[in-house]
Every structure is written in structure tokens, then in C-alpha cells.
Amino acid sequence: MVTLAEVARHAGVSASTVSYVLSGKRTISSRTRERVERSIRELGYHPNAGARALASSRSNIIALMMPLRTEMYVPVMVEIAVAVATTAREHGYDVLLLTGQEGPQGVRRVVGSGLADAMILMDVELDDERLPLVRESSRPAVLIGLPADPEGLTCVDLDFAATGRLVVEHLAELGHREIAVVGEAAAVYERRTGFAERTMDGVRERAGQLGVRVLHRPCEGSYESMAGTLARIVDERPGTTGLVVQNEAAIGPLLSLLRQQGRAVPEDISVAAICPEQVATQQSVALTSVAIPAHEMGRRAVELVTAKMTGAGNGNGNGSGHANGAGNGRAGTDDETRVELLAPRLTVRASTGQAPTGTAR
Incomplete structure (x- = not known):
């Protein structure tokens, strides 16, 4: 197993510099950071999750609240969850999947346990009971779905x-x-x-x-x-x-x-x-x-929540719309409210045609 010291030697820096790059506790020049990150990739270094969490007071885990209900089409939800998990790994996070229909209690459990650094919520209702707790919590959160009132929330969804x-x-x-x-x-x-x-x-x-x-x-x-x-x-x-x-x-x-x-x-x-x-x-x-752009919704949710955690603002720059507007490439003016609605695309196939004669007017 590759050690932190070996990464430091490979990059030509001190072990503490490698530690700072991993934890983000200190500002490191972009040139040095790139050198360290390149050594991490080339050597295949994987920091011990427990040790890193203790050192940084972070778990490097994103909680995904995905209530499984019999009336919902599970394959779409699973596709979103897979996109969340794979994108999270690209950003150095693991995913804690919560499938119970716990409502506000589930949010309290995530926030109170400290097991996750951030939350992504699915199956969003117009008057979702979880949202007051999400607004009150200092824990970063993103909704895959759009409630009636998105004020103070970050949301991504198909329009x-x-x-x-x-x-x-x-x-x-x-x-x-x-x-x-x-x-x-x-x-x-x-x-x-x-x-x-x-x-x-x-x-x-x-x-x-x-x-x-x-x-x-x-x-x-x-x-x-x-x-x-x-x-x-x-x-x-x-x-x-x-x-x-x-x-x-x-x-x-x-x-x-x-x-x-x-x-x-x-x-x-x-x-x-x-x-x-x-x-x-x-x-x-x-x-x-x-x-249904399931993969895109899951991917963007992770990008938005990781941007919140790192203070990166607008994430990858794909743009956002104002609350209740479609994603039009313009950043919202309210820093606490961000809504990205993905534009629908209709593909015409064999199942639609002209109305039968005598029905159109």
C-alpha cells in the first residue's frame, strides 16, 4: 500500500504539504497542488478514510436520501443514485444511501450523527416536510426535485x-x-x-x-x-x-x-x-x-453539493436559472437560492401521427 511519505518523495515536497493538499486546511500554490495530485494519481494513493476524517473533522461522505416507495419507478431512482455515487467518487466522496421513508427524522439523523458532510434529497414534494430542517441546517444540501418554494435551497431537476x-x-x-x-x-x-x-x-x-x-x-x-x-x-x-x-x-x-x-x-x-x-x-x-435525464440530474447534484462544501460557488459553470425558471445559463442573483431546470427534449418516433380524419378542427 502506498504511503503518504512515498507520495511526498515522489512529488518532491514534505509530508505535511501532501496532508494540507488532502485536507484543504492551508492554501497551497496551484503548481504544488497539481504536482501532489499528479503523484497521488500515478502512485494510486488512497488515504485512510478514518484517519482523514479524524484529521479534518470531515467524513468525506454524502448522504443520499432516496425513499423507496412501491408507487415509484425504481429503475429511474437507481440510475440517479448510480450517477450520484460515481460522480461522488470522482470528487473523493463516498455515498451513504438512505432508502427509508423517514421524512424530517431522516434529516435529523444525518445532521445529528455527523456521518455525512452533505445531503442530497430525492423524491421531493411540493410542500416537503424535510425542507425546514434543511434550511436550518448548516450542512450543505441539494434537492433533486423542485418544491413549491425553493427559497434558500439548491435544486436540480428536469423542467x-x-x-x-x-x-x-x-x-x-x-x-x-x-x-x-x-x-x-x-x-x-x-x-x-x-x-x-x-x-x-x-x-x-x-x-x-x-x-x-x-x-x-x-x-x-x-x-x-x-x-x-x-x-x-x-x-x-x-x-x-x-x-x-x-x-x-x-x-x-x-x-x-x-x-x-x-x-x-x-x-x-x-x-x-x-x-x-x-x-x-x-x-x-x-x-x-x-x-428523463437521470444521469445528468445525479451528476449535477453532486457537482452542486461539492461546490457548496468547497466554497466554489457556481460549481462547474454550467449555469443556473432563477427560482422557478428554466436553466438559461445565467447565475441566480440570490446566493442562497439556486435552481437548475434541465430543458426537456422531445424525440419523435413511430407512436405519434396526424389525428384521425374528422377529429381535427
Whole structure:
């Protein structure tokens, strides 16, 4: 195992200089720091985590609060978590994964234990009970999600309101005037989960502007629940020609049911989805979709939280928007509030087409 003394000899500096580079306790010239960091990389030196924590009063651990709920699509959450873990390692941090639905108590546990230097919170609700504690804590924190009031918080997320507007615009341009949204499970809306609520806000806003009628129906995602949801949509709005699906588990059952009913996609009905790219492309009909940028969200969350810990301000300079605005490359004027909303990108595939003759107006 490579020792600190060996790194010092390789870099031509003292052992204390290497220690200062690792701990950040003293200012070291950029030339010397680069020389030490190059020696660390070349020799494959890994400082003892326990000793480093004792010396610096830091754990070099980021706590990732990722409540696992049965109504959430776990693969997307796992993809975000993997991006957080791999990016954290690139910055010299390990990740403590907290999957319990502990709410404020989970934040208290992280802050009170001293096990983590910073927090990243997922599954953010519009009126999230964890946020007062996050605001009060001196521990750096970043949210992957956007609450109703982001004041004093750092957040990164897909711009779900813009996503809702985008899918409605696409279907409206194809002549669809009756659209139904197959949404997440009812519990997601009951908790006022941010991404689901904001998507519907965008859908309703743009639909109202374009004269499109919208019906929203939550769905548990199973074959049986999708069958019931589709039957309700057909019964309540028989003129529906466009479907927007924001529920990954429901996509397969929906396409299967439409096929059984003899309704061709997109000739009889168009389907657009908000889902991971691989989900959209692996269906029986490749779906027009807005992808969930899970990796990008996880990576940016780590960059933002490590920038907070090191006092680096704007992180890697990717830019941010003001609270409630899309990421537009301009830094927010409030140093305590930072919101980065990733712009949605819609990819048109085989599942959407012109509204059937006689339905457009």
C-alpha cells in the first residue's frame, strides 16, 4: 500500500504539504497542488478514510436520501443514485444511501450523527416536510426535485412543467384536440410529488392556450389498473385521439390493451410518453417521448453539493436559472437560492401521427 511519505518523495515536497493538499486546511500554490495530485494519481494513493476524517473533522461522505416507495419507478431512482455515487467518487466522496421513508427524522439523523458532510434529497414534494430542517441546517444540501418554494435551497431537476407543455404542443400540431394523460399512481398526487404536479401544470396551461381538452387519470401501472383506466378514458372522452403517459409501468399494458382492442398506434390513437429513453425505444411501437435525464440530474447534484462544501460557488459553470425558471445559463442573483431546470427534449418516433380524419378542427 502506498504511503503518504512515498507520495511526498515522489512529488518532491514534505509530508505535511501532501496532508494540507488532502485536507484543504492551508492554501497551497496551484503548481504544488497539481504536482501532489499528479503523484497521488500515478502512485494510486488512497488515504485512510478514518484517519482523514479524524484529521479534518470531515467524513468525506454524502448522504443520499432516496425513499423507496412501491408507487415509484425504481429503475429511474437507481440510475440517479448510480450517477450520484460515481460522480461522488470522482470528487473523493463516498455515498451513504438512505432508502427509508423517514421524512424530517431522516434529516435529523444525518445532521445529528455527523456521518455525512452533505445531503442530497430525492423524491421531493411540493410542500416537503424535510425542507425546514434543511434550511436550518448548516450542512450543505441539494434537492433533486423542485418544491413549491425553493427559497434558500439548491435544486436540480428536469423542467417538468416545460415537459408537459412540450408534449401537448406536439400532439396539438398533429391535430389532436382530445388528449388524455395516464398519470402516476394516485398516491403520488396525494403526496403532491413535485415532478408529477408540475407536469400536469404544464399540460393544462398549454392545452388551455391551444384549445385542447385534457382528461387526467392516475393509474397504478398494473395490467388490471391500466385496463380500468383506459376503459374510463374511452367512456368519459370517446373522442380521445392522443394519450400522454407519465407512468413507466403502465406503458406495456397500455400498448397491449390498445392492440387487443384493434386500435392501431398511431393511425387510430397517438401515444407520447415521459420516460427513460430505453423504455421508449424497447416497446412494440417505438414511443415519441421526453427522456428523463437521470444521469445528468445525479451528476449535477453532486457537482452542486461539492461546490457548496468547497466554497466554489457556481460549481462547474454550467449555469443556473432563477427560482422557478428554466436553466438559461445565467447565475441566480440570490446566493442562497439556486435552481437548475434541465430543458426537456422531445424525440419523435413511430407512436405519434396526424389525428384521425374528422377529429381535427
